[in-house]
Structure formats: structure tokens, C-alpha cells
Amino acid sequence: MLTPQEKASLSILIVDDEPKNIQLLGNILKMEGYLVQFALSGEEALEFVESDPFDAILLDIMMPGMNGLEVCQHLKRKEQTHNIPVIFFTARDDPESIVQGFLAGAVDYIIKPFHKQEVLMRIETHLALDWERSKLQQEVIKHQKTEQELKQYRDHLEDRVTQRTVELRTANDQLLQEIEKRRQAEQDLKQSHERLQKLGAYQERVREAERTRIAREIHDELGQALTAFKMDVAWMQKRIPMDNAYLHQKIGAMLGLIDTTIQSVQRISRELRPGLLDNLGLVAAIEWQTQEFRDRMGLEVHMELDSEDGLELHPDLSTAIFRIVQELLTNITRHAQAKRVGVCLRQQQADLTLIVSDDGVGITEEQIHGPESFGLMGIQERLDPWNGTVEMMGTPNQGTTVTVRVPVWKKKGDL
Numbered sequence: 001m002l003t004p005q006e007k008a009s010l011s012i013l014i015v016d017d018e019p020k021n022i023q024l025l026g027n028i029l030k031m032e033g034y035l036v037q038f039a040l041s042g043e044e045a046l047e048f049v050e051s052d053p054f055d056a057i058l059l060d061i062m063m064p065g066m067n068g069l070e071v072c073q074h075l076k077r078k079e080q081t082h083n084i085p086v087i088f089f090t091a092r093d094d095p096e097s098i099v100q101g102f103l104a105g106a107v108d109y110i111i112k113p114f115h116k117q118e119v120l121m122r123i124e125t126h127l128a129l130d131w132e133r134s135k136l137q138q139e140v141i142k143h144q145k146t147e148q149e150l151k152q153y154r155d156h157l158e159d160r161v162t163q164r165t166v167e168l169r170t171a172n173d174q175l176l177q178e179i180e181k182r183r184q185a186e187q188d189l190k191q192s193h194e195r196l197q198k199l200g201a202y203q204e205r206v207r208e209a210e211r212t213r214i215a216r217e218i219h220d221e222l223g224q225a226l227t228a229f230k231m232d233v234a235w236m237q238k239r240i241p242m243d244n245a246y247l248h249q250k251i252g253a254m255l256g257l258i259d260t261t262i263q264s265v266q267r268i269s270r271e272l273r274p275g276l277l278d279n280l281g282l283v284a285a286i287e288w289q290t291q292e293f294r295d296r297m298g299l300e301v302h303m304e305l306d307s308e309d310g311l312e313l314h315p316d317l318s319t320a321i322f323r324i325v326q327e328l329l330t331n332i333t334r335h336a337q338a339k340r341v342g343v344c345l346r347q348q349q350a351d352l353t354l355i356v357s358d359d360g361v362g363i364t365e366e367q368i369h370g371p372e373s374f375g376l377m378g379i380q381e382r383l384d385p386w387n388g389t390v391e392m393m394g395t396p397n398q399g400t401t402v403t404v405r406v407p408v409w410k411k412k413g414d415l
């Protein structure tokens with residue numbers, strides 16, 4: 001059951017008031033390899049036990065002073081000693097005493113005189129049992145410790161999870177608030193952009209109406225006055241004596257000046273707002289403007305315009321396109337140094353396309369997006385209410401092409 005090494009590590013206390021008994025039992029146990037210690041009274045035994053945790057105690061019952069039963073009860077009451085197996089060694093063999101012994105907490109009860117081999121077997125059995133028990137207890141303790149650690153770890157983990165959840169929830173709330181703020185800001189921005197667009201369109205309409213009014217006034221009032229003036233001067237011319245060459249020459253010059261002024265007035269009023277645009281429509285107005293441009297600049301101009309019948313445009317869109325053509329032709333005059341110019345307007349299915357191209361120096365990306373390029377910005381702004389787009393492309397020394405597209409079936413409100 002126990003190995004010699006195990007036996008050599010086990011210490012046994014023999015308690016007996018008879019030194020003879022101690023010696024006999026002690027020798028047997030020593031021979032067997034155990035460590036042995038003696039006490040001659042119950043009091044002495046309890047003293048020893050204080051400082052030395054024995055692996056077993058062999059206890060006589062009848063002793064002067066504290067008897068064996070009392071010693072045993074004492075040991076069983078105390079935390080440090082209550083696990084030490086106690087075996088009574090006594091001459092009292094009545095059943096009552098035996099029962100009392102076991103009731104006091106002993107694991108065994110051996111009656112003297114004893115049989116050596118039997119005693120050794122019994123002691124060894126109890127020691128082995130105790131050995132196993134303490135091993136088991138250690139296991140249990142170890143197990144409890146692990147369980148405790150596990151529980152702590154789990155509690156800690158739960159705490160962390162709770163804490164993290166709170167943190168995440170807070171972060172999430174903040175994020176949601178942030179998103180809401182941004183959404184609000186975006187909406188505000190969109191609204192203010194829409195307001196600006198509407199304001200731009202409104203201003204454009206007012207400006208066009210004003211131009212139309214001034215053009216008409218210049219044309220009608222100034223035109224009529226000049227015509228009347230011309231007729232009066234012509235009337236005077238007829239009444240000047242034929243021989244007054246000086247006056248005739250002067251009046252001739254006056255008539256010439258009146259004619260040029262009439263032409264200027266007509267040109268200025270047309271440029272302010274071509275009546276063609278209102279009377280004959282966009283294609284006719286572009287045609288006239290392009291011819292004017294050709295005559296003034298002496299350039300080769302290629303025109304490709306859809307017939308008016310094919311185009312049914314909102315009057316404001318017609319005006320916008322016409323002003324864009326004017327801006328693009330002015331840009332060619334001022335910046336392109338071109339020899340040839342192309343103007344093309346056509347409607348294909350739902351798209352109105354205007355292409356104005358030249359073979360000049362070519363616009364650059366910086367110029368297209370330049371902060372001072374107000375003319376080009378104005379083009380995009382005129383297109384915004386119609387969901388139109390403008391695309392500009394320049395190649396150095398090969399020219400510039402500007403393409404404007406407007407979806408004509410989809411009008412944005414009643415702008």
C-alpha cells in the first residue's frame with residue numbers, strides 16, 4: 001500500500017503513560033520505517049501536536065490526568081488537528097468503551113495485547129487512507145481555487161463586456177448625432193443652393209426683360225426720331241439753292257451721319273436683345289449672331305443648325321442658349337486667335353446639343369476652372385435650372401471645343 005519512501009516521510013505519535021508500551025510499539029513502527037515520537041501524557045501529546053503536525057496518533061485511553069478520550073475530542077475540535085487519524089490502543093475491551101472511542105472521533109480501536117502484524121496492517125491502512133484523503137483534499141482545494149479564478153475571470157470579463165457595451169453605445173449615439181447634424185447641414189446647403197439658383201434664374205429673367213424693354217425703346221423712340229430727323233433734313237436739302245455747293249455738301253454729310261446713327265441704333269438694340277429671338281426663334285437668332293461675328297472678325301465659320309421646326313424650346317431656355325452662344329463667340333474673339341470656327345445646334349431625341357469649336361490656342365484646365373472665369377461660370381449657371389451640362393476641352397494650338405447638353409423633355413419647374 002505505502003512505499004518505503006512514503007513510510008519514511010510519515011511521523012506517528014505514540015501516547016501512553018507506560019514507557020514499556022511505548023517502547024514496544026515504537027520499535028515495531030521504527031522497524032517498519034516510520035518516524036516515531038512519544039508522549040507520556042495527554043497534556044504532553046497536545047503540546048507536541050501544537051508544533052508538529054503528525055500523520056497519525058496512537059492513543060492510550062486510561063492515563064492519569066487527561067484520558068485518551070478527552071485528548072481525542074480535543075484534537076477533533078481543533079481545525080489544524082481534526083484531520084489527524086487517531087487510533088486507540090487500550091486494554092478496555094467492553095463494547096461500550098469501543099463505541100465511546102469511535103464516538104470521540106477515532107478511526108480505529110485496537111485492544112491490547114495486540115497482534116503485531118495486524119496492528120501494522122491497520123496503521124498502514126489508515127495512513128494510506130489519510131494519504132489519499134489529503135491528496136483528494138488538495139485536489140479539491142486546487143479545483144476550488146481554479147474555479148474561483150475562473151469565476152473572477154468571468155466576472156471581470158462580464159464587467160469588461162458591460163463597460164465596452166456602454167462605451168460602444170455612447171460612441172454610437174455620438175455618431176448618430178454627428179450624422180444627423182451633417183444631414184441637417186447638407187440639407188441647409190442644398191436649400192440655400194436651390195434658393196441661389198432660383199434667385200439667379202429670376203435675376204436673369206429680370207435682366208432679359210429689361211434688355212428687351214431698352215432695346216425696344218431705343219429701336220422705336222430713337223429710331224423713329226432719327227427717321228423723322230432724316231426726312232426733315234432731306235426736305236431741307238431739296239430747298240437749298242442748287243448753286244450753294246457748300247450747304248449741299250454739309251447736308252449730304254449730315255444725311256450720311258444720320259444713316260450710320262440709324263444703323264448703330266439698330267445694331268445696338270439688336271445686340272441688347274435680338275428681336276429675332278422673340279419673333280423667329282433661337283435658330284434664326286444664332287444664325288444672325290454668327291453671321292455678324294463672321295462679318296466682324298473675317299473668320300471662316302461653319303454653321304450646322306437644326307431647322308427651327310424641330311425645336312420646341314421654352315423661351316427662357318432659348319434665351320439661355322443664345323446668351324451662351326454669344327459668350328462663347330466673344331471668348332473666341334478675345335482669346336482664341338482662331339482662323340476657323342464651328343457652331344452646331346441640334347436636337348437628338350431628348351437632348352439638345354450645342355457645340356462651339358475653334359482652331360485657336362486651346363483653353364487650359366486652369367483657365368476652365370479658374371476662380372476668375374466668370375464667363376464660363378455664367379454658362380454653367382444658365383444651364384443649372386435646365387439640368388444642362390457644359391464640357392470644355394482644349395488642345396494646345398489645336399483649338400477649343402465646348403459642348404453643351406440640355407435634356408429638353410424634362411423641365412425643372414416653371415422657371
Ligand SMILES: Nc1ncnc2c1ncn2[C@@H]1O[C@H](COP(=O)(O)OP(=O)(O)O)[C@@H](O)[C@H]1O
Nearest residue numbers: 331332335336360362363367373374375376400
Ligand atoms: N475659345 C477659347 N480659346 C482659348 N482660351 C479661352 C477660350 N475661351 C476662354 N478662354 C480662356 O478662359 C478664360 C476664362 O474665360 P471667361 O470665363 O469667359 O472669362 P473672360 O472671357 O472674361 O476672360 C479666358 O480668360 C481665357 O484665358
Ligand SMILES: [Mg+2]
Nearest residue numbers: 327330331375
Ligand atoms: Mg468670356
